[in-house]
Amino acid sequence: MKKIVASFATGMIIAGTAATTVSAEEYDVKNGDNLWNIANEYNTTVEHLVEVNELKTTTIQPKQTLIINKQAKMKYKVQKGDTLSVIANKYGVSVENLKEWNKLDSDLIIVGQNLTIEGATVSNDKPAETEEQPQAQPAVPTKKEQQPVTETKAPVQEQQATPASSKPAASQKAPEKASEQQSQQEKPQGQSFSVTATAYTASCNGCSGVTATGVDLNKDPNAKVIAVDPSVIPLGSKVYVEGYGYATAADTGGAIKGNKIDVHVPSKGEATNWGVRTVNVTIVE
Template sequence: MKKLVSLFVGLLFVGIFATSVSAAEYEVKKGDTLWDIAINHHTNVEELMDINGLESFLISPKQVLKINENKIDYYIVKKGDTLSQICKNHSVGVTVASLKAWNELPSDLIITGQRLIINGPEPAQQQATKQETQETQETQETEDTSTTAHVTETEPDEVKASKNVSKTEEEEKVEGRTFSVEATAYTAYCAGCSGITSTGVNLIENPNAKVIAVDPNVIPLGTKVHVEGYGYAIAADTGGAINGHKIDVHLATKGQAYNWGRRMVEVTIVN
């Protein structure tokens, strides 16, 4: 009996392992999110967006997504880490430039607890000789005490811009009906998008427009709202995956949208 149980468990394990590495495509089901798909296929949201050309976190049922079969390795940033130190402690060929490219870092600044990809595809422009790589790392090590950005307990300005409203907006008390929603983010350049919202706002010409996609049955189009962490915005768009208490906030760049991620926020109906 024990042998049969062991055999069953072994086969079950092999089946799970095979699924995780052999699936090249995945058909989106109702209720799926990129986060769920990434977790179930041992990858990450950024990788899914990159290989499928997605500029938004919005996906639709029956949409077919490519799943990268390569295993992604991560490193959790510790206090005192620098990009150059992380490079030295990991695979040969990992450079500061490649870490920044894989993780869409706008600067050398990293944050304690941040998760970094450490084995992504090497950018073509970074295929330098071993000597050049060593010289670059030596220069960075020399400059660690002055110019290399060390891990801090505060976030870089670029991340703050996508996660937080101004101090004035945060301190201002917003009056109106308030409720919680799940908020993701998108850009005007998502695959198949025209850049024009459901109400006619041209997001390509107005990249900094404060617009959110909503379920009109919950928040009518044209409604002015205040979104925690985003500020005042107009409900001017809709989306196939935006149903019920879900919204999609518009951001100017893919990096900002990725930094926003998925979070629970308070939305206040202003008018």
């Protein structure tokens, strides 16, 4: 049984910006339930359910109440200087999720726009300025503000996604946007569930470059291969990974247990850029 529990405070000021908590989500365990089925139903992971409910084991009992999300949804009002990347980093979510939750076709947002954030976790960053403009304006820094940003770690990609005045910036973004549109148009059929995804490469010290099923990644560094827990995704399965594409479950790993996967990429730099993500996986065949 799914329950939505009203939060104690309906409005709060977080990191100097206006954010409103909407609801928290709980679930009453029924006969025949297990953590795997509940995790799949709510698009989360067993590890997340164990952590938020402080469970000692994965055994659950009927009529037990489980927390699905301590903070299910939040409303965020866009401030001057915000980008989707800045907001995603602040609340521990991805840009792709922000666009999906708010049905955004591009990375463009405007001052005063309200965004829905699901399952947000607030970072301890220094509070930002909260001054708002009387009229809605694109949340894009001016040229004077952009110049020092190139020396920081702020994602340049998100700034380039806004309307640019130079042709080179638009041409660099075009392949990525086309790839995103193609990915959105593809709707693979099969069993889908949420996993935690990391990335690895065969070009590392001490790595053989040969997968558990015999695929030589040194000979084909661009091979679309993922490492899986065979008890969750059988070896040899054809899968579709959100943000990665179609791949083959052809490898395993000591740390790959439960709803976790490791995607193969050609270089260490790409593996670092991938980081740790929560994505949907569809077993196609």
